[in-house]
Amino acid sequence: xxxxxxxxxxxxxxxxxxxxxxxRLLWTGLLWEPGTVLGLFLVASLLLAGLLAPWLPLxxxxxxxxxxxxxxxxxxxxxGTDHLGRDSFSRIVHGARMTLxxxxxxxxxxxxxxxxxxxxxxxxxxxxxxxxxxxxDLLLAFPSLILxxxxxxxxxxxxxxxxxxxxxxxxxxxxxIIRGITLGARQTEYVIAxxxxxxxxxxxIFRHIAPNIxxxxxxxxxLDVGWIILGIAGLNFLxxxxxxxxxxxxxxxxxxxxxxxxxxxxxxxxxxxIFLAVLGFNLLGDGLRDLLDPRTRRPGN
Amino acid sequence: MMAYLVRRLATLPLLLLGISAVSFGLLNxxxxxxxxxxxxxxxxxxxxxxxEVEALRRELGLDASLPAQYARWVSGTLAGDLGQSYGTxxxxxxxxxxxxxxxxxxxxxxxxxxxxxxxPAGILSAQRRGSxxxxxxxxxxxxxxxxxxxxxAYGLIILFAVKLSWLPAVGYGSPAQVVLPAVAxxxxxxxxxxxxxxxxxxxxxxxxxxxxxxxxxxxxxTVSFRxxxxxxxxxxxxxxxxxxxxxxSGAVIVETxxxxxxxxxxxxxxxxxxxxxxxxxxxxxxxxxxxxVNLVAxxxxxxxxxxxxxxxxGM
Numbered sequence: 171x172x173x174x175x176x177x178x179x180x181x182x183x184x185x186x187x188x189x190x191x192x193x194r195l196l197w198t199g200l201l202w203e204p205g206t207v208l209g210l211f212l213v214a215s216l217l218l219a220g221l222l223a224p225w226l227p228l229x230x231x232x233x234x235x236x237x238x239x240x241x242x243x244x245x246x247x248x249x250g251t252d253h254l255g256r257d258s259f260s261r262i263v264h265g266a267r268m269t270l271x272x273x274x275x276x277x278x279x280x281x282x283x284x285x286x287x288x289x290x291x292x293x294x295x296x297x298x299x300x301x302x303x304x305x306x307d308l309l310l311a312f313p314s315l316i317l318x319x320x321x322x323x324x325x326x327x328x329x330x331x332x333x334x335x336x337x338x339x340x341x342x343x344x345x346x347i348i349r350g351i352t353l354g355a356r357q358t359e360y361v362i363a364x365x366x367x368x369x370x371x372x373x374x375i376f377r378h379i380a381p382n383i384x385x386x387x388x389x390x391x392x393l394d395v396g397w398i399i400l401g402i403a404g405l406n407f408l409x410x411x412x413x414x415x416x417x418x419x420x421x422x423x424x425x426x427x428x429x430x431x432x433x434x435x436x437x438x439x440x441x442x443x444i445f446l447a448v449l450g451f452n453l454l455g456d457g458l459r460d461l462l463d464p465r466t467r468r469p470g471n
Numbered sequence: 472m473m474a475y476l477v478r479r480l481a482t483l484p485l486l487l488l489g490i491s492a493v494s495f496g497l498l499n500x501x502x503x504x505x506x507x508x509x510x511x512x513x514x515x516x517x518x519x520x521x522x523e524v525e526a527l528r529r530e531l532g533l534d535a536s537l538p539a540q541y542a543r544w545v546s547g548t549l550a551g552d553l554g555q556s557y558g559t560x561x562x563x564x565x566x567x568x569x570x571x572x573x574x575x576x577x578x579x580x581x582x583x584x585x586x587x588x589x590x591p592a593g594i595l596s597a598q599r600r601g602s603x604x605x606x607x608x609x610x611x612x613x614x615x616x617x618x619x620x621x622x623x624a625y626g627l628i629i630l631f632a633v634k635l636s637w638l639p640a641v642g643y644g645s646p647a648q649v650v651l652p653a654v655a656x657x658x659x660x661x662x663x664x665x666x667x668x669x670x671x672x673x674x675x676x677x678x679x680x681x682x683x684x685x686x687x688x689x690x691x692x693t694v695s696f697r698x699x700x701x702x703x704x705x706x707x708x709x710x711x712x713x714x715x716x717x718x719x720s721g722a723v724i725v726e727t728x729x730x731x732x733x734x735x736x737x738x739x740x741x742x743x744x745x746x747x748x749x750x751x752x753x754x755x756x757x758x759x760x761x762x763x764v765n766l767v768a769x770x771x772x773x774x775x776x777x778x779x780x781x782x783x784x785g786m
Contacts, residue, residue, distance in 0.1 A: 205613075308489040311758040311765070313716035316738070319723060320754050323742025324501045400619055404724055407621050408739050423621060434629040441622025449617040 206457030212450025219263045220270040229257035231264040231417040240433050252422075252436050253429050256415075262443050264417040269447060272333055272402045272418075273395050279337025280344070281391060285383070287341065288348025289375060293356060303349065309342045315401050322410045329418070332411035336402055344390055348383055355382040385462045393455035396448040403444050419444050472773065472780060479766060486762060491548065494755035495541050498747045506533055508745055509557045531557075544751070553752035558744055563752040566737060573643055574733030577726065578718040580649055581656035585714075589661050593668025594703075597676060598695060608665060615662025620721045624655040624728045641730040652729040656721045660714045664707055672703040705776055711768040715761055 235255035243250045249258040291302040321335035406412045406420030419440040426436035506527040510519035528534045553563035596608035632640035684694045726735035741749035
């Protein structure tokens with residue numbers, strides 16, 4: 171996993187800035203890094219394609235037309251057609267929609283579990299903490315893709331089961347990070363003060379501890395999306411998830427395997443789509459981390 | 472050091488028990504009756520009768536209560552018996568053992584390749600920060616982390632096996648056949664190691680003792696390799712477990728593509744046909760391997776870094 175040791179830690183002078191200069195710093199910072207800009211562009215394209223796919227003037231991604239099979243790219247079919255005569259461009263664009271839905275669902279499920287376990291563990295401490303972190307240590311011994319593969323296999327093939335499996339295994343490392351932050355925040359003076367004036371546990375967690383978690387969570391989540399997309403497309407590629415004719419990139423790759431010799435394009439297109447989507451989120455995540463985590467600064471700037 | 476080793480070893484049985492519970496529990500997530508599924512697979516197109524299902528349930532020991540099944544699985548596992556595959560009806564332990572060698576070969580080849588590129592590239596790119604070489608290395612790391620291994624694998628097959636016919640596309644046995652799968656598998660850990668080594672090398676090169684070494688008039692290469700490298704490699708050692716996870720996860724996909732007869736291919740087939748004893752045995756096996764490798768890596772780290780031995784979390 172991407173660790174924060176990737177960038178050199180240089181001591182950055184802590185600026186006593188108010189709200190507005192900091193926000194300006196955020197935006198100029200974002201637009202300064204060419205990598206981040208490229209990431210933003212790729213992610214925005216993915217979002218647009220995914221959101222607008224059903225309303226764009228595209229062929230039906232599932233419409234089979236055997237006379238049109240394996241056509242090369244042309245003005246009518248921008249990226250050609252596949253072995254069943256379906257328009258490849260339309261299937262790639264609709265695949266963006268599947269990818270976004272899958273990534274969002276997995277992220278939501280895994281972050282919910284990670285937040286619940288991490289906050290419970292860090293806030294309560296004691297036996298709760300020991301037991302929950304014991305489970306986390308245990309689960310860390312299982313490589314996540316392999317555990318997800320086993321869970322998805324047990325649940326049976328299907329995109330929903332793959333998402334469930336991925337969400338169920340992805341939270342483990344994050345729970346520990348959130349626990350650490352919660353533990354640190356619980357000992358701060360403002361939390362002790364809040365408790366002294368009689369604030370309840372829920373109020374302390376949501377008003378005083380949650381804001382500390384928000385920044386790291388945004389960074390973790392944005393760096394995570396790339397991994398999630400790779401993992402889910404991998405499970406779909408192995409045939410455990412989305413089944414044909416669903417226009418999902420991993421499943422499309424699997425579907426095109428027997429046309430390796432005659433139409434390598436059918437394998438390279440979904441592969442390139444996955445690559446660009448993952449690259450986009452990784453670049454954006456790196457940029458966000460550099461901005462939101464004042465301890466790291468890009469070497470070379 | 473001894474106290475640490477004893478403490479770590481003391482928690483091992485507990486972790487192993489947990490691993491067995493997780494691995495066993497996977498089976499019981501499954502909707503439907505495994506016995507019925509086995510019969511459907513053995514006789515495709517036929518609906519198994521209730522009597523047949525009942526007989527097989529008894530044969531597979533699925534009629535016992537869950538705790539009893541778990542106890543039997545654990546005691547069998549301790550005796551080296553992981554049960555029988557539903558599909559091939561062969562002992563799971565023997566299958567895992569047979570499949571370990573090809574996977575070990577493939578992952579060792581990929582790891583060697585990753586280290587061979589990542590260590591020098593990471594060091595050089597830190598030494599000449601901002602140079603063309605540094606930019607190239609960072610670009611490779613960026614791309615390497617985003618390329619799906621399955622797309623890379625097919626790209627390699629299309630280029631080197633189909634178009635150029637330099638290397639065989641699939642199969643197992645000759646040294647030439649290991650090249651493409653090992654390359655496909657090595658890119659992700661290579662990218663990760665390169666980033667890690669570059670970052671820790673940059674950090675180390677800024678330390679006081681490195682400045683002292685420079686001030687003594689030592690050559691830059693001596694400073695880098697004798698003084699900085701040893702510390703800079705520590706995070707890479709610490710990440711061994713994570714990298715092993717990468718390699719094994721990647722092997723699952725790469726072996727399937729290249730018809731490589733290893734553990735990855737076995738687990739994919741087993742997961743697709745819901746061959747639970749194989750999935751259970753495999754998951755437990757991998758977790759134990761990762762656990763032990765992590766333990767060895769942690770010990771190596773403590774031997775190499777005295778700060779850890781004395782309780783300072785220096786890194």
